[in-house]
Amino acid sequence: MEGQRRRAMAARWLWPLLLGIAGLGGVLQVHGQVDNLGxxxxxxxxxxxxxxxVDSVTKLRFTSDAGFIDAGTNYNMSSEYITPTMGRSWHNVRSFGGGAGTRSCYTLRSLVAGLKxxxxxxxxxxxxxxxxxxPVFDLHIGVNYWTTVxxxxxxxxxxxxxxxVVPGESxxxxxxxxxxGTPFISALDLRPLxxxxxxxxxxxxxxxxxTRANFGxxxxVILRYPDDPHDRFWIPQSKRAEWLEVSTAKKVQNIDDDSFDAPSAVMQTAITPxxxxxxxxxxxxxxxSASNPDPGYVCILHFSELQPLPVSAVRQFYVTLNGQLWLGKGFTPQYLYTNAVFNxxxxxGYHQYNVSLNATGNSTLPPILNALEIFSxxxxxxxxxxxxxxxxxxxxxxxxxVKKNWMGDPCVPKNFAWKGLGCSYAVSSPPTVTxxxxxxxGLSGNLSSSFAGLKGLQYLDLSRNNLTGSIPDTLSQLSSLTLLDLTDNQLSGSIPPGLVxxxxxxSLTLRYGNNPNLCSSGDYCQPPKKKRSSMVAVYVVVPVVAVLVILLLSVLLICMRRRRQGRTSDNIKRLDEANIKGHNSLRFDNRRFTYSELVAITNGFERVIGKGGFGKVYHGSLEDSTQVAVKLRSESSDQGEQEFLAEAQTxxxxxxxxxxSLIGYCKDMKYMALVYEYMSEGALDEHLRGKDNTMKTLTWRQRLRIALESAQGLEYLHKGCNPPLVHRDVKTSNILLNANLEAKIADFGLLKAFNSNNDTHVSTARVVGTLGYLDPxxxxxxxxxxxxxxxxxGVVLLEIVTGQRHILNDPEPTSIVQWVRQRLARGNIEDVVDARMRGDHDVNSVWKIADTALKCTAQxxxxxxxxxxxxxxLHECLELEAAHDNVNAGFYTPGSGGIMNDYGRYDTGMSTDLSQSSTAYEQEHLGSVSILSTGPAVR
Structure with a gap:
């Protein structure tokens, strides 16, 4: 509240000052847009x-908000506050009554999912x-708290x-x-970035x-569109007692792939002491605040040299935050190019942030600053x-x-769940309507087929309405539905057989009384006893026939198996086993091993190098000293011949x-084994968890390369195979490393093939895989x-970033996905990065990987x-990491292509100040100024 009070005081100070300048003939035009540009x-x-x-000054086209919300009441501002220079959009407000806890939401549609x-x-x-x-009230964006107004x-x-970033199309x-107090709003803007x-x-x-400030x-003049194509408000800041103003009429260029696109008109002015x-x-x-007791801040300092300097002149300065160097070396702005220093x-962790630009010892000129942005x-x-x-x-x-309070997300936050809705809230999956x-x-019309879209629905009460027409059979497909109440409506026809x-x-309680025209045709309301008897006959006959068929198939299978075993020899010439679904039988051109040969090459199965659901994996050596891994099926293994054939054939x-790579196989009587290339460095999870104390911690670049190579293996299965293949058991223990730390995907016993390239999914009889990695x-x-x-x-990527297990005890068992999401909500990637890497990584590439991992684990x-x-x-991140050693610290320049140097493209924690409140104002006519949002006053 103290911060809000300071902002209000600063706003009251700055507002009359700017209006006073207008009265003295100051040029207070506000530039507007010509085209809406979305x-x-x-x-x-x-x-x-x-x-x-269309506003006569800004050229912005305004429309009524009525099509974007279905709540609220229109009011006009009191006439005593309206002035001739006030923009028209301020003249009225929409107000939302309803008492504490009421949520009223605008929906902005036709957006691009994933865009900023x-x-x-x-x-x-x-x-x-x-x-x-x-009044005082809260603003939310989507299901997330935004700010307190x-x-x-x-x-x-x-x-x-x-x-x-908007995740959907609205x-x-x-x-x-x-x-x-009652919430209200005057205007609402959206700009694509x-x-x-x-x-x-x-x-x-x-x-x-x-704060967003334009110095000098x-x-x-508040600069915005078209000077800024993104229509940001750049608030003028000057303090003649302490700052000299520097300016140029020449255009200031942005570098390629500029991350902030500061407009030339803003960069053409600056201050020096x-x-x-x-x-x-x-x-x-x-x-x-209560919702964010330790807010994080991002600061962006915009620099450009505006004067051609003599050869002997040097402008170089340090940037410090709370007395500590932000950059490890002096910074020199480029002439007529935008430069940015940012975090x-x-x-x-600070109560106050103090930023200082200090000239270096060999600088002949003082520091310069063109513009500044601060965000929480x-x-x-x-x-x-x-x-x-x-x-x-x-x-x-x-x-x-339906009106009620049906606005915003249906189930989230919990205290704003829509009236009449019951929701389930699982830890690792999105809420669902139950x-x-x-x-x-007051519902009228027919029963919507959309009810069947609520797959988790357990009860549905539509009683005492005026619904007409028939009951759709799609409701019987709601497998979780246990209560359906349709009493006191005007429904007609018969009850669908699926519901009967x-x-x-x-499994279902159906109430349908007081629907005079329901069941007037058809037999499904009161099924005759003889039909029930006939159904009983069917229920009895069908199982009997099924049992007979199963017995017959079992006898045939036993005969075939005995016949096949009789033809097995010590050296298997080929495996002509039954087809695996999705794969045709095929000849194996790989080497055929007998069990006695396996005993020889493993020295009596002396050294165990791995263990899984199939059995143990042993180290072996062929006649030519080629090292191999022998995966021998255990007699107690849950995985049988089917899984063995799947992996062998694949x-x-x-x-x-x-x-x-498969080198060979063995199917010798009861013994089944696969012989494949030896990966001397073991599984990835051992390196991430430090299973062997002699193992060195993987560097970030090594982790990126391992991730890329693993991803390429999976991409091949998905795109390079015909039909496409799904691994089904991707995890760090199934990513093996050779002596050069090159990564390869292993363990194909659960692999599944699509029937054709056009298939969108495969239905399986059971879910297989590893808990914590399973797709919900x-x-x-x-x-x-x-x-x-x-x-x-995605779970593998999170393990690579964090070094943590896929399921953590924190202190209760928690998925790594949830663990990372909770920590990244604080805004600090270092909260999740594996500390053993000791900060030797490009922060931007780590952010990209973490963000990609969270996208991979979308529900x-x-x-x-x-x-x-x-x-x-991953390719892009490897390139960023390669540039990490070659570019300049915590800032970018025209020569760096927008990528930073050893401090990383985004340096460690800095923020800047503006001591000037920018409590937001916007008046869009000559003589009116808009001052932007929050912050202390420049001192």
Whole structure:
């Protein structure tokens, strides 16, 4: 609250100052856009019947917000607060009554999933309700808390801005009544951003604007579109008593792949200290809250040299944070090129952040600063309701025009779950809708097929409505449904046979009384006894026939097995076993070993080098001294002949440098074994966990290469095989390393083939794999896709980053996916990185891998990347790591191609200050200025 009070005071100081400049003839134009470029500009509270309009100064086209929300009441601002220069979008508001705990949400649609967006929410109370009591309430973006809106007084406009990755094709902005006044909103903006901008904003964290300053201007001009194509507000900052202003009329260029795209008009002005021996100093206070007691901050300093310097002149300075060097060497801005110094790892742990730019000993010129941005980090790790359930319940809401409180995510946060919905909240999977009570809700029309989309539904109460038409048979497909109440409606026709069968076997309670036209035709309401008898006959006859068939097949199988065993010799010439589903029988061209030969090459199975569900793996040596691994099936193994044939046939037929090579096989009476190349460095999990104390910790570059090679092996199975293959047991213990630490995928006993390249999934009779690596969708549906391997590989990537096991005791058993998500929510990648690497890694590549891993472990297969996508990211990260040793510290320059040097592209924790409050204002006419969001006053 203290931070909010300071911002309000600073806002009150700066607002009249800027208006005073306007009165003195200052040039306070606000540049506007010509084309919307995908922008959304909502005038909140503008009547739905009112036509949209183009602001005469900004050229921004505003529309009513009525099509984006179905709650709230329109009000006009009190006339005493309206001035001739005030932008039209401020004249009215939308207000949301309903009491504490009420959530009202805007839905911004037609977005691009996975793209970054800048979202601005604008508020000007203006005593619209005549209460003269400004409210305090919360803002959420999607299911994640964004900020607390604190309106200091009736004549203080405030703007809040966030940069976030939107996971779907829409995003919701919600106002939450916290019991401190009625929420309202004046306007809402959305701007698409290039995904390369602000790399610190990703799938797990957004950036909330604290300050954005344009130094060296005292004319009051807030630069935005078209000077800034992304329509960011750059607030002028100048302090003539302490700073000299420097400017140029020449264009300042951005480097290739610039991560911030600072506009030339902003970079054309700068400040230096009046006293050339003095530093440039900024500070700001941390602003903890109940939802974020230790906020992290990201700071971006923008530099450009604006004057051609004589040969003898040098401008070089250090950047320090709270007295510690941020950069390990002096920084020299480039002439007429944007340079940036920034941190991608948010800073934590300080009550106040003090940043200083100090000239180095050999510098002849003082420091320079052109612009500054400060953000606090917003965790965006909240898990939303299952996508299929969201789509189904949204369709139900739309069909029946359900109002209630049905806004935002249906189940999350728990205290805002939609009225009438029951939800399940599993630790490792998205919430799902398990109950729906729409009794006495005024529903009319037929029964929507969308109810069948709620696959986890356990009870459905549609009683006491005015529903008409027949009951869809699709409801019988809801396997979890135990109660269906349709009483007191106007339904007609007969009850579908699927529902009748469910009621007969006792799995469903069906209530359908007081539907006068229901069961007027057909036999399914009261099945005659003779039909029940005939069904009993069927239930008896079918099992008897089935038993006879099974007995017959068993006899045939025993005969065939005895015949086959009679033809087995010490040297097996070929394996003509029964086909494995998805594979044809094939000849094995690999070497055939007898059991006695295996005894010889393993020296009596002397040295065990591994153990799995199939049995033990032994070290062996062939006649030519070639080292091999012999995988011998144990008699007690749960895996039998089927798994043996699967692995043998697969390895005989597929070849890739990142898959282990089959050298030979043995099927000698009861003995079955595979002989494959020896991987001397063992399994990846041993290196990550330090099983052998003599093992050196893998470097980050070695880990990246191992990840890439493993990914290439899986990509080959998915894309290079016909039909495509799914491994089904991807884990770090099945990634083996040779003497050069080259990685190869092993253990193909659970491999499954698609019937054709066009198949989207394979249904399996049972779920197999390893707990902690299992795809939750596969586990729930028994439908296997190649995205099941992608999920498992995402877990492998998290193990590579963290060095932790796939299931941790923290202190209760926790999946590594959940463990990483929780820690990355704090915004610090170093909270999860394996400490044994001692910081020897490029932070940007680590972020990319962690982000990719979390995408791989998305709950829905369709939201996961392909292995081809993963391979591409790993290639890119290896390139970043290679550049890590060759480029400049914590900043980039035109010559660096946008990639940083030994400190990593994003240096360790820095933030900067602006001591100037930027409590947000925006007035979009001549003589009005918009001041942006939060922060201490420049001192």
């Amino acid at each position: 922008f959304i500009n909502l005038d909140c509270g503008l009547p739905e019947s009112a036509a949209g309009y 967006y800048l979202i601005r929410a604008k508020f000007w109370y203006g005593n619209y309700d005549g209460l003269d009591r400004a 604190n309106i200091s007084n009736a004549n203080t406009p405030v703007i809040y801005e966030v940069i976030a 995003v919701q902005v919600c106002l939450v009544n916290t019991g401190s 290039k995904n390369g901008l602000y790399p610190m904003a990703n799938a797990t964290q957004g950036l909330v604007l604290h 201007r005292d004319d009051g 009046v006293n050339s021996s003095s530093p440039v100093v900024f500070s700001w206070d941390a602003e903890p 991608s790892i948010p800073n934590h 980090v917003l965790p965006t790790t909240g898990i939303t309701t299952a996508t299929q359930d969201v789509s189904a319940i949204a369709a139900i809401r739309g069909k029946y025009q 109950g729906l009570n729409l009794s006495s809700s 069968k469910r009621t007969q076997d006792g 390895l005989a037929k597929i070849h890739h440098k990142n898959l282990v 969708e596969y586990h729930a549906t028994f439908q296997l896709t190649n995205k099941s391997d992608v999920f498992s590989f 829905k297969p369709g939201e996961r990347p392909t292995m081809t996508d993963v391979v591409a990211v």
